[in-house]
Each structure stands twice: as structure tokens, then as C-alpha cells.
Amino acid sequence: MKIHSFKTNESGLNRFFGPLEAKIMHILWNGPEMAIKDVQARLAKEQAINFNTVMTVMNRLVDKGVLRKRAEGRVSLFQPTQSLEQFLETQSKELTNDLLEEFGPLVVNHMLDALEEADPALIEQLEQKIQALKKER
Amino acid sequence: MKIHSFKTNESGLNRFFGPLEAKIMHILWNGPEMAIKDVQARLAKEQAINFNTVMTVMNRLVDKGVLRKRAEGRVSLFQPTQSLEQFLETQSKELTNDLLEEFGPLVVNHMLDALEEADPALIEQLEQKIQALKKER
DNA sequence: CACCTCACACTACCTATTGTAATGTTCACA
DNA sequence: TGTGAACATTACAATAGGTAGTGTGAGGTG
Secondary structure, three states: OOOOEEEOOOOHHHHOOOHHHHHHHHHHHOOOOEEHHHHHHHHHOOOOOOHHHHHHHHHHHHHOOOEEEEEEOOEEEEEEOOOHHHHHHHHHHHHHHHHHHHHOHHHHHHHHHHHHHOOHHHHHHHHHHHHHHHHHO | OOOOEEEOOOOHHHHOOOHHHHHHHHHHHOOOOEEHHHHHHHHHOOOOOOHHHHHHHHHHHHHOOOEEEEEEOOEEEEEEOOOHHHHHHHHHHHHHHHHHHHHOHHHHHHHHHHHHHHOHHHHHHHHHHHHHHHHHO
16 A cells, blocks of 8 residues: 555645545654553643554554554554654656656646746745756766 | 545546546536436436436535536536536646745756656647747846 | 436445444453 | 553544436326
8 A cells, every 4th residue: 555645635644645644644754652551641732532543543554655564562662664754855857757647748838837936935945956867968 | 615635546537536426527528418317317327326426425515516507497407617628727827836936956856857758749739838938038 | 298318416335444432251369 | 361542443423426216107108
């Protein structure tokens, strides 16, 4: 199993995960290796939640390859397989490739349109990269 | 209802639609306004398919806003609300905005990395746009 | 006028994904 | 040796999408 959909009507981690999954990933990315009950405790601060619910979802995240499970005596400790940075890097790269593959030149224009209104610094950065690219040839 | 997910493990229209939905949209985008039985006839060339199945899915596409339904006497005629070009334009724009919103500078680099290996013409195009942008300022 | 057919509506079931949680099992330790 | 904590197993609800049976209504034809 893997992540195979990017939700356009959500934001942040919810674009890649269900709401509970996203909360769990958020916790694991902002803390050390944890046992289920630790995660449950964090979640319970906002809203009471059943231990088994957390366990089921965490095991599904293991199946998806985004969490790693390690037995430490009786308890299982969980940890993301990638850092948040790596994860976003991977996802944005995949999405970007998919987009270019699917839409080619179209996205380049959108990209610039968006940049135009957004961030002058990004445009500068873009130009630098282009110059660098041209020199290589 | 609307389209709210982009599938990374599919390609073409299947990135936005289910497999049957995608086939139906493909048919409607490559032909004139059609009745259900017309669409069914096209689909049946490859694989027998129930009339009601086609009807249900087409009505769901109307609910999603991608098809328009028009009564012509007893029969309903269906037609995409947008041309394929418009649809792809809309979708790629939304995705591009989402991506920039979510990942900012990260995607700019991916974009260039991808372009580097892919298409020199796109880079040229990009540079033109940047030059145009700079002059405006 | 009666009836039959066809297009459509309504409803339901199946699979997959995600959230939820009860029940069952195992094993360390008190 | 019995209890509890942690895990496994199982299952149910909701939503999306594919599939299809049954119901309804309106028109044409005998």
C-alpha cells in the first residue's frame, strides 16, 4: 500500500491522510519514537479516543509504509520512515513530476502566474536556476 | 459535489475520475452531445455494460458538475460543462496553486529539476516569461 | 381505449478507504 | 497463579465508485 491521492479540498497533512491519520503523523513527526498509548495520550488531550482506534490506524500507517514499527519488549514503538522534510520533499517531487507529465507546458504558465502574484523572491530564485542551467550547456 | 482528489498512481483522466467515469468523459469529450444509450453503445463495443450502470454514473457526473444534462423530449442529452482543454486548464491551475501553497519554494526546484531532464523548449519559454515579468516592474 | 415499450428514477448491493471500537489472546509480574 | 497491559482479530459505519434490479410514466400502435 502507498499514498496515491492528493486531496485538493484539504490542507496540510490532510491532503495526504485522513484526519486522524494526519493528527497521528503530526504527533510522530514532532516527537520521539512512541508507543501507541503515548500517541493516544496526546490525542486524548483534545478529545477522548479509544486505544484500539489509535492502534488500528497506526498499524494501517505501517502498512502504507509511512510508519515503522519496532518491538521493544512488550511494547511496539512507532516512528515515521521519513522525516517530515523528506516526506514533503518526496511528495512534492512526485506531484510535480506527475503534473508536468500530465500537463506539460500548461503548468509552467500557471506556475508563473501564481508566482507573479505571490513571491518575488521565488522568481529571483527561479532565474538563478535558469542561468545556472544555461551555463551547463 | 466536486472533484477533490488527484490520483498519483493513475494516468490521464483516471487521475480525476474512476475508470468508468473516465471512459464516459472521454467519449463525451470526443463526440457530440449524447444520450445515455449512445454512450452505452460506445462502451459496449469493448465490453457489455448495463444501461442503468451507465445512467447512474452519468448522473453522478452531473452531480459533480462535470456534465450538463438537457431534456430533449423524452431523452436526456449529456455534454461536458467544460471542454477538455478548459477542464485540464482548470485542474492544472488548481493543482499548481495548491502545490505552491503547500510546498512553496520546494516545487520550484523540483520543477526545474524535472525540466532539466525533460524539455529545453520549456525552459526557454520560462525564461521569456521571467523577462517579461521583470520588465513590468 | 388498452397495452407495450423505452427512458428515466429509485433503490440497493459490492468493494475500498477511513474512523471507530468490542472482543480475544498472550505474557510478564505481583 | 491470577491480573492487567499490550497486542491481534474482527466488525461496523460512512463515503466513493461500479453494478444492476425494480418501479414509473409517457408515447406509439393495435
